[in-house]
Amino acid sequence: MSKKYETIYRELVHKITNQVYPVNSFLPSENELATAYGTSRETVRKALASLLENGFIHKIKGKGSLVLDFDKYAFPISGLTSYRELDNLFDMHTQTTVLQLKKANVPQASFHLDSTEILPATYIQRLRTVNGEPIVIDSDYVLTSVVPEISRAVAQDSLYHYFEQELGLKIGYGNKEFTVVPATEEQCAILKLTPNSAVVSVKGITHLQDNTLIQFTESIHRADKFKFIEHARRQSI
Amino acid sequence: MSKKYETIYRELVHKITNQVYPVNSFLPSENELATAYGTSRETVRKALASLLENGFIHKIKGKGSLVLDFDKYAFPISGLTSYRELDNLFDMHTQTTVLQLKKANVPQASFHLDSTEILPATYIQRLRTVNGEPIVIDSDYVLTSVVPEISRAVAQDSLYHYFEQELGLKIGYGNKEFTVVPATEEQCAILKLTPNSAVVSVKGITHLQDNTLIQFTESIHRADKFKFIEHARRQSI
DNA sequence: CAGTGGTCTAGACCACGTA
DNA sequence: ACGTGGTCTAGACCACTGA
Numbered sequence: 001m002s003k004k005y006e007t008i009y010r011e012l013v014h015k016i017t018n019q020v021y022p023v024n025s026f027l028p029s030e031n032e033l034a035t036a037y038g039t040s041r042e043t044v045r046k047a048l049a050s051l052l053e054n055g056f057i058h059k060i061k062g063k064g065s066l067v068l069d070f071d072k073y074a075f076p077i078s079g080l081t082s083y084r085e086l087d088n089l090f091d092m093h094t095q096t097t098v099l100q101l102k103k104a105n106v107p108q109a110s111f112h113l114d115s116t117e118i119l120p121a122t123y124i125q126r127l128r129t130v131n132g133e134p135i136v137i138d139s140d141y142v143l144t145s146v147v148p149e150i151s152r153a154v155a156q157d158s159l160y161h162y163f164e165q166e167l168g169l170k171i172g173y174g175n176k177e178f179t180v181v182p183a184t185e186e187q188c189a190i191l192k193l194t195p196n197s198a199v200v201s202v203k204g205i206t207h208l209q210d211n212t213l214i215q216f217t218e219s220i221h222r223a224d225k226f227k228f229i230e231h232a233r234r235q236s237i
Numbered sequence: 238m239s240k241k242y243e244t245i246y247r248e249l250v251h252k253i254t255n256q257v258y259p260v261n262s263f264l265p266s267e268n269e270l271a272t273a274y275g276t277s278r279e280t281v282r283k284a285l286a287s288l289l290e291n292g293f294i295h296k297i298k299g300k301g302s303l304v305l306d307f308d309k310y311a312f313p314i315s316g317l318t319s320y321r322e323l324d325n326l327f328d329m330h331t332q333t334t335v336l337q338l339k340k341a342n343v344p345q346a347s348f349h350l351d352s353t354e355i356l357p358a359t360y361i362q363r364l365r366t367v368n369g370e371p372i373v374i375d376s377d378y379v380l381t382s383v384v385p386e387i388s389r390a391v392a393q394d395s396l397y398h399y400f401e402q403e404l405g406l407k408i409g410y411g412n413k414e415f416t417v418v419p420a421t422e423e424q425c426a427i428l429k430l431t432p433n434s435a436v437v438s439v440k441g442i443t444h445l446q447d448n449t450l451i452q453f454t455e456s457i458h459r460a461d462k463f464k465f466i467e468h469a470r471r472q473s474i
Numbered sequence: 475c476a477g478t479g480g481t482c483t484a485g486a487c488c489a490c491g492t493a
Numbered sequence: 494a495c496g497t498g499g500t501c502t503a504g505a506c507c508a509c510t511g512a
Contacts, residue, residue, distance in 0.1 A: 003481070029497060040483045042279075045498085058410055058448060061498050062491035066448060171471040173295055178467075180417055180437060180460035198435035198460060200417060209471075210510095211295060211303060223417035223435060230415075234408040234446075240500070266478060277502045282479085298479050299510035447491090 005046035008037055012047060016056055016067055026064035027057065055231030093131050098155045099190070100125035106141045106216050111205065120144040121216070124155045127190060134191050135225050141216040146208070163214070172209035178202050180223065191222050200226040242283035245274055249284060253293055253304055263301035264294065292468030330368050335392045336427070337362035343378045343453050348442065357381040358453070361392045364427060371428050372462050378453040383445070400451070409446035415439050417460065428459050437463045 015021050028036065033044045048065060051057045057065045104123040108115050121141040128136040140159060142150060147167065154162045163169040183191070183199040191199070199220050206215040252258050265273065270281045285302060288294045294302045341360040345352050358378040365373040377396060379387060384404065391399045400406040420428070420436040428436070436457050443452040 005481080031497085040485090041498095042484090043482060046481085048498095055412070058444070059498065060447060060491085061489070062496080064497060173468065173470045175292070176467045176469060178415075178463075178465040180435060180463055198417060207295070210297060226415075226417055228415040230413045231410065232413060233410045242500080268478085277504090278479095279503090280501060283500085285479095296479065297510085298508070299477080301478060 004037070004039055005043050005050070008033070008039070008044060008047035009050045012051060013056065016051075016070070021067050023067050023069045025067055027067065029064060052233070095129040096156060097127040097129065098124065098152055099127055099137075101150070101152055101155055103144070104141070106143075110218065111203065111216050119213075122147065122150045124150065124159070126155065130225075133225075135222055137187060137190055137220040139218045139220075143214055146212060146214045159215075169214070170209040171214075172207045172211065174204050174206040176202055176204040178228070183220070187220050191220070193222065198223045241274070241276055242280050242287070245270070245276070245281060245284035246287045249288060250293060253288075253307070258304050260304050260306045262304055264304065266301060289470070290468075332366040333393060334364045334366065335361065335389055336364055336374075338387070338389055338392055340381070341378070343380075347455065348440065348453050356450075359384065359387045361387065361396070363392065367462075370462075372459055374424060374427055374457040376455045376457075380451055383449060383451045396452075406451070407446040408451075409444045409448065411441050411443040413439055413441040415465070420457070424457050428457070430459065435460045 012021070012027070021027055027033070027048075030041050030044050030048070033047075034041045037044065048057065048059070051065075052059060055068060056070050058068055059065050100123065102123050104121060106113065106117075106119040106121050108117065113119070119141075121143050124138075124140045124142070126138045126140075127134055128138060142159065146169070147163065150159070150162070154166075160171065164171065179201050180198050181201050183193055183197050185195070187193070187199060188195055188197060193199070200223050202217075202219040202221065204215075204217045204219075205213070206217065208214050249258070249264070258264055264270070264285075267278050267281050267285070270284075271278045274281065285294065285296065288302075289296060292305060293307050295305055296302050337360060339360050341358060343350065343354075343356040343358050345354065350356070356378070358380050361375075361377045361379070363375045363377075364371055365375060379396065383406070384400070387396070387399070391403075397408065401408065416438050417435050418438050420430055420434050422432070424430070424436060425432055425434060430436070437460050439454075439456040439458065441452075441454045441456075442450070443454065445451055
């Protein structure tokens, strides 16, 4: 049996996206949901907290939980999500081409590393194409100490899927840093950009749940195709 | 008396930033914290959930809560935060210049509005200067129906402060959309950029807690000064 | 094995919005 | 006055880690 609040979350998302609970209507109250799902109110509240975090609802004290006009195309570059998952989620006709696959150390300068840290890794450069247009170049450095070998087939498919399903590794957390930088000549050539175009660089460091470093990533996005949407709440804290 | 979990959160943040709990050490266990603060474990867990969300800690089942190397300079463009708050938080020598202040309708095209929606507003254009350099142009449309009048003094100071402290309005939630666009001539002139430079546009819509629309915003950031850092967790959900 | 965090319960009281 | 969500409690059982 999986987690109750997760089950409730998924069922509520389903009902919202299928307009059982239409936009601008209120969900049943927390007490009603607790009764309906045969659970306690705190558990219902955990499900609602996830809906809140993902921008599905807005809670108004004394009134209820209002269904928001959720943007289906909000691109979750935010969370730790892989292209394969995005591809399944939306119908985007994504295509992946492995450009490079070799052993290399993680470049210290790119990731603010101490110059004494030598981190042997597998370097994978991949081009993401959406509807025939080159959009993103992903460069991944996967630490050899954690994942000794990566085949071309795995690189072509999905690293995260390989890590989690085949190797049983558990992805924990990471940081991402967005900046706008001028494209290199190589990047211009691959993404079919005019020289000196600006691109969006998303650099990330990924850790496993046990805090082991596993991966360094830099994604170079075509600036004109880059969009990042976020839902924010006013925090008292 | 304020909220217990908020008090605990703040005290833990303080102890982390002051290295009472140094980076790479573990916090006291949830049971210990509950005893120490004379509260229940679930309340401690709410405080820890906030630390988790803000990237201060990483929890490892069976081990404890690990203190992460928190990036003090992660710019929270993310949440709904105002410049005045940022200015207080960091010591940035921010300066604000009011460029324009007039009545105008919210431009429908810019914010994906229906062309039948006429929304009278106060238009405020402000330049944000950090350490003497022009960095951001903020354009705000504040709906006249919610806030009839905005003085130059308020625009110079802080809109959020005025809304919340003077008018008693409660900010609820909003969406933000990040894109990279070519700068207009006017923007190049104000930000001292060479023609056809790229800038980062952050468009946002803000609602009150009772769901009333209050404000449309577009911030134009100099691309070379723009950095957005985010902490992400792998979600099972 | 003992200790940790993850989930869950069945209550309680409060602040807020509506009528 | 009533129903809503916000906070809080004092338990419970589970899965995981490490000795």
